[in-house]
Amino acid sequence: MAQTDFEPKIVAFLCNWCTYTGADLAGTSRIQYPPNVRIIRLMCSGSVDPTYVLKPLLDGADGVLIGGCHPGDCHYQSGNYKARRRVVALKEILKDAGIDEDRVWLRWISASEGQRFADTVTEMTEFLKEKGPNPMRREWAV
């Protein structure tokens, strides 16, 4: 597949209080970013179950973005720390399974950081374009 035609699919799990609201702010500010990201709203990044990350990757998504509140700012006190620890452990598992762990991004983006959200999506899209499609996509495609 020619790299230029490749449009990565990114699934984003965003916490309701910070990053989802930050993404809304990007919208109200009309900050443009690539349409490759598809957002799923959760209440907290700490509720991201490892299977939420594994399933899209095994199904052929090219990247998974987890967005939470900045350290110290979690609406539920410590959910983002739980997400951080979980993602570290998960990346080890991904490595063992032969899946590129850098397809999973965890970022702290607050409700007031619409620009940062747009920049993150742009950056991740560029990164994944460079990296190429998730090999799972080919293996699983009929």
Add this chain to the structure above:
Amino acid sequence: MEQQPRIGVYICHCGVNIAATVEVEEVAEAAADLPGVVVSRDYTYMCSDPGQALIKDDIREHDLNRIVVASCSPRMHEPTFRAAAEQAGVNPYQVEMANIREQCSWVHKDKQQATEKAKLLVASAVAKAVHLEPLGDREVDVTPGVLVIGGGIAGLTAALDVADTGLPAYLVEKTDHLGGRVADLNCTFPTLESVSDLLPPLIERVQNHPNVTLFLNSEVKQVDGYVGNFEVTITGTADQEEEVLEDRTASVGSIIVATGYDVFDPDRKPEFGYSDYPNVITSLEMEERLLEGDLSVNGRTPERVAFIQCVGSRDIQLGNPHCSRVCCMYTAKQSRLVREMLPDAEVTVFYIDVRTFGKGSEEFYDDARGTGVRYRRGNVSEIYRKPGEPERVVLVAEDTLLGQPVDYEADLVVLAVGMEPRDTTNKISQLLKLPRSADGFFLEAHPKLRPVDTAMAGVFLAGCCQGPKDIPDTVAQAKAAASSALIPSIRGSVPVESATAVVNQELCAGCGMCVEACPYDAPALDQLWCVSRINPVLCEGCGACAATCPSSAIRMQHFTAEQVLAQVDALVSS
């Protein structure tokens, strides 16, 4: 729970906000083929009365039990559609929204790509809707009272309105005095009412009010909790060296931010020589001189006085494209007062446009011109000292009506400096998680319908922290903020998320990891049965326990693994 899903899908045009970028009819057609969908429609404004009626009629006619609305952010209109669904007999928690405005049509330009993305987002919402379960309503009690940040005229007004209802108001002010920027003014437009008649009675009422607790030399350090129950930690300001105040706390139902504005620093326009020439002053320094009744520079009474408008406003190069909204009027006021004090002096105002929109303002401006103030349309590009006459400066400008360059000599130049967001805006924004608009001021929840609300439930805005405004507008907004902020306290309870975590006791191994994970002590181990039980009153619905449970015994209601993975399927497998 075993009801067969019968889903209605509604794609909103939002006027042209969505429809200009997303082919809404195409999205509605695609949604019609999704599993469980019974009807799929598009409409100009789903949130309007006829839009909601459409949903309600369909629920009754097609016996729908789940609703998917693809429109703006759920943070905007989820309550609207939940209420509409409930009125027609569908449980409010069986409504799901696809955010195709903030997260699609407003951030993408390519029509085809945006349409495809919108279809995916709708498919994802429908996939979740299939698994949605009805939930009951929950309310929590409110700690009555309102905390107001900022002791300027906005904060004073808001605190008084709160206190007058009999509820506690806590007023936090950074400095050692109340009154804010208004205290620095001489008199107000368009009535020329003296500030010393206006402000001290207000301050006195606040100081002596039994329901107001004042925190001077203080700032907010930390805010915990949420609407209905905020715990605010207040600390002494750093510059208070002698006696650093100890941290104090206030428990309130809502918070009003009234932190005001900063004045534009004229040194950022070095071409005006503000720091070089003693006869180039800011409008606030002019207020001081008018109050003292002394306009002389180095002992000389000025013969020629010039005002320059829009200094630091409507200036894209400086990053301030906004209009500060008060400078035209205070310049009219000051120029008129100068004419009265110095009848022999020539007074000229250099302006870009004159904007006099307030009540009585255009009339006041006409009067100012009637007193002999000369208005010249033109932007001043530079000020330099007149050679041989050190007390006089020359303004280099272009008269844009005559299309001619002008060199205007003046003995006193007043820079009509504009308003900027306070330097503390970022700090407050982080503290309360408040978004800011492109101009840097705090962002209201909706420019027309929710002008004093913010994205954070229970936090409201008053005065210039939301954007430049004059005193009447500030006071009006402060009163609006007070009345909105009082709603939770007067109602006594606030609705909270019904979505709590529940334990499937047949799967629970009683390991206690959920007890460790929960910051609210909601789960507890039942020693007899060796299982965890979650107290729904304490549960805040974050879902940390569900993600932690090694036996997958905990379901985070409304965000179950089943629902989320169905969304993933819809988003990825296409």
